[in-house]
Amino acid sequence: MIRIPFIFFLLLILYPVGFPPAVAIAGGVNSATASIALSGNPQESEPHLQENTDLSTTVGFPLRLLQTKIVGSRLIAKPYTDRKVPVMVRIIETFPHGSDFRYDIEFRGFEPGRFNIIDHLKRNDDSELVSDPLWVNVEPILAAEKVRPIPLPQTESKFRSYYVPILFVSGIIWMAGLLAILFYGRGTLKKASVITKVTTPAEKMRPLVDAAIAGKLTAAQQAELERILSEFWSAKLNLGHLPADQLRTTLREHPEATQMLEQLDFWLHRPAGEAAQPVDVNALLKPYQDQSKTTASE
Numbered sequence: 001m002i003r004i005p006f007i008f009f010l011l012l013i014l015y016p017v018g019f020p021p022a023v024a025i026a027g028g029v030n031s032a033t034a035s036i037a038l039s040g041n042p043q044e045s046e047p048h049l050q051e052n053t054d055l056s057t058t059v060g061f062p063l064r065l066l067q068t069k070i071v072g073s074r075l076i077a078k079p080y081t082d083r084k085v086p087v088m089v090r091i092i093e094t095f096p097h098g099s100d101f102r103y104d105i106e107f108r109g110f111e112p113g114r115f116n117i118i119d120h121l122k123r124n125d126d127s128e129l130v131s132d133p134l135w136v137n138v139e140p141i142l143a144a145e146k147v148r149p150i151p152l153p154q155t156e157s158k159f160r161s162y163y164v165p166i167l168f169v170s171g172i173i174w175m176a177g178l179l180a181i182l183f184y185g186r187g188t189l190k191k192a193s194v195i196t197k198v199t200t201p202a203e204k205m206r207p208l209v210d211a212a213i214a215g216k217l218t219a220a221q222q223a224e225l226e227r228i229l230s231e232f233w234s235a236k237l238n239l240g241h242l243p244a245d246q247l248r249t250t251l252r253e254h255p256e257a258t259q260m261l262e263q264l265d266f267w268l269h270r271p272a273g274e275a276a277q278p279v280d281v282n283a284l285l286k287p288y289q290d291q292s293k294t295t296a297s298e
């Protein structure tokens with residue numbers, strides 16, 4: 001009965017309540033974390049923790065700091081205009097926090113090193129920025145001897161050396177083709193128009209006369225033949241624009257014009273089954289070999 005209280009008393013002496021050394025060692029934390037556990041007031045030790053703890057990321061990978069409180073007026077990120085600057089910082093979102101602000105910040109480093117995020121921020125009202133630093137360690141991914149990508153070899157293209165001569169020769173060929181179209185093409189069109197204009201009335205009348213001899217002259221072809229005769233003799237005899245019946249009476253009195261009119265009447269009004277009389281078509285069309293004024297203007 002006496003031994004049990006005695007043993008319990010010895011245990012209390014050897015192992016005091018709280019075990020503070022054991023907690024610090026078993027956690028495996030640094031001195032800043034241990035000071036928070038011992039003091040019992042983490043808010044008093046928070047500035048000491050931020051000053052001694054650096055954030056880390058790798059080259060090119062973004063790092064986001066959420067709900068980061070920075071004392072003072074509103075902050076904005078400095079414009080990233082110079083690509084030689086190895087760091088880019090941007091503020092994703094801003095939250096009011098009393099007279100201060102909290103920020104969601106994105107940090108991106110393009111070169112290895114230790115950088116302060118505060119150096120890349122500024123006040124919105126351009127006032128002086130005084131704040132505790134926010135250090136970030138940017139670790140390299142490539143090996144030490146390959147910090148930057150290997151530059152591509154600058155080889156000069158063989159085609160590039162002939163670019164200017166090829167362009168010059170192509171311009172000459174294009175200009176020559178343009179001049180050929182403007183001058184030679186116009187000359188060809190002018191000759192073709194002349195050939196079209198010298199078509200005589202006899203050449204226009206021959207297929208119509210052949211159709212009349214064969215008895216296959218249609219009403220449209222008959223009207224075309226009479227139009228050619230009227231225009232030809234009106235221009236040749238300077239008759240002007242006479243009515244159709246008066247013009248026909250005048251042409252009946254002309255020895256050359258009446259031959260074609262009489263022959264045309266015979267072909268159109270001969271009795272059915274009566275054979276066509278042999279006609280010298282060349283002699284009949286001889287007066288119409290000359291180009292009249294009216295036909296020449298067409």
